[in-house]
Amino acid sequence: MYNKQGRRGDLAMNVMALVVTTGVFVGLSVWFLIAERYLANYGKCTIKLNEGDKLFELNGGGTLLSALYENKIFIPSAFGGKGSCRYCKVTVVEGGGPLLPTETPYLTRAERMSGVRLACQVKVKQDMEIKIPEELLYVQEFQARVSGVKELTRDIKEVTFELIEPNEISHRPGQYVQVRAPGPDGIVTRAYSISSPVYEKNIVQLVVRLVPGGIGSTYIHNLKEGDPVSFTGPYGEFRLNEDPEVENVCVGGGAGMAPIRCIIYSIFHRWLERSCWLFFGCRTTKDIFYMENYEELSKKHTNFK
Ligand code: FES
Known part of the structure; x- marks a missing residue:
């Protein structure tokens, strides 16, 4: 009886100690977050980019991504910069502080060793x-x-943007843009391949499949003629082989046809006789699009199959 009561007492004390410790820990964390957000003053900081190619001064305290954005340096990012898309990697040579637990799952060992953040x-x-x-x-x-x-x-729409400012884009076949879309927690960016050919410099055309619940695709599918849009770009490291003797084989389906359309039209604008094959994958014939355009193109360019 005595032992049972004693154990209950110990248990209650332990629970109480745990609650108090957790409370203190949570309280301190909240205080640190508030202090970091409102009280910390890091003053003016300088960011040196690419060995001095660009140098800018700003008020410290914000993220590196937003500091670069404010200075018109656009790093790929998605999901509102919440640290899970892995797009926003940059190499920090100096001044980045220790690696954060929110970064480590998204960086390879080699990246961590070379200062990628x-x-x-x-x-x-x-x-x-x-x-x-x-x-x-x-x-x-x-x-x-x-x-x-x-x-x-x-479930797939083609949407064309007429460029206003700047009014021309220079991109390579296969590149993409990041469209700014309103989300429940503010503006988010979503990446979409450019489907218009590189010689159509005053427009950017996208081919977007509606993803149920998707912020970006729902926004784009609800756009109407005349609506204003904003985006950054072009991004992407894809490079078309410049040797006209090299045969191209394009394999795609659904909205994945967007960059392929850009590649095919850009190829035949530049190399009339270049050899190119297109394999268009789909579940049903209702999912095929642009077929008549490609048939027409293959009549003009017999090396397009
Ligand atoms: S913007 Fe940094 S990981 Fe997505």
Whole structure:
């Protein structure tokens, strides 16, 4: 009896101690977060980019991703920069602080060893030196308006953006843009391949499949002619082989046909006789689109099969 009561007493004490410790820990964490958010003042910080190619000064405290964005350096990102898409990798040479637990699952050992970090997780708290791929320096922010919407299949739409500012885009076949879409927690960005050929410089055309519950695809499927849109781009490292003797084989289906359409039309605009095969995969004949365009193209270019 005595032992039972004693054990109950010990248990109650342990539970109480656990509750108090957890409470103190949670309280301190909240206090640190509030202090970090509102009280910490890191003053002016300088970011040196690509060995001094660009240098800018800003108020510390925000994420590296938003600091770069404010200075018109657009790093790929998705899901509102919440640290799970792995797109926003940059090399931090100096000033990034220790690697964060929110970054480690998304970086390989080699990346961690060479200073690769997630720009959406690293905070600017001191002067920093970073490196990004050269071509990201040419990514621009575009303001555009919807100039066409076409249903291609029951769940795929072709949407055309007429560029306003800047009014021309220079991209390579196979590249993509990141469209800004309103989400429940603010603006999110979603990546879509450009389907219009590279010589159509005043427009960007996308082929987007509606994903049930998808923020980006729902937004794009509800756009109407005249609606304003904004996006950044072009992104992507895909490069078409420049040797006209090399045969191209394109395999795709559904919305994956977007970059392929851009590649095929860009090829035949530049190399009239180049050999190119297209394999279009689909479940039913109702899922085929652009067939008449490709048939027409194959009449003009007999090496297109
Ligand atoms: S923006 Fe997605 S991981 Fe950083």
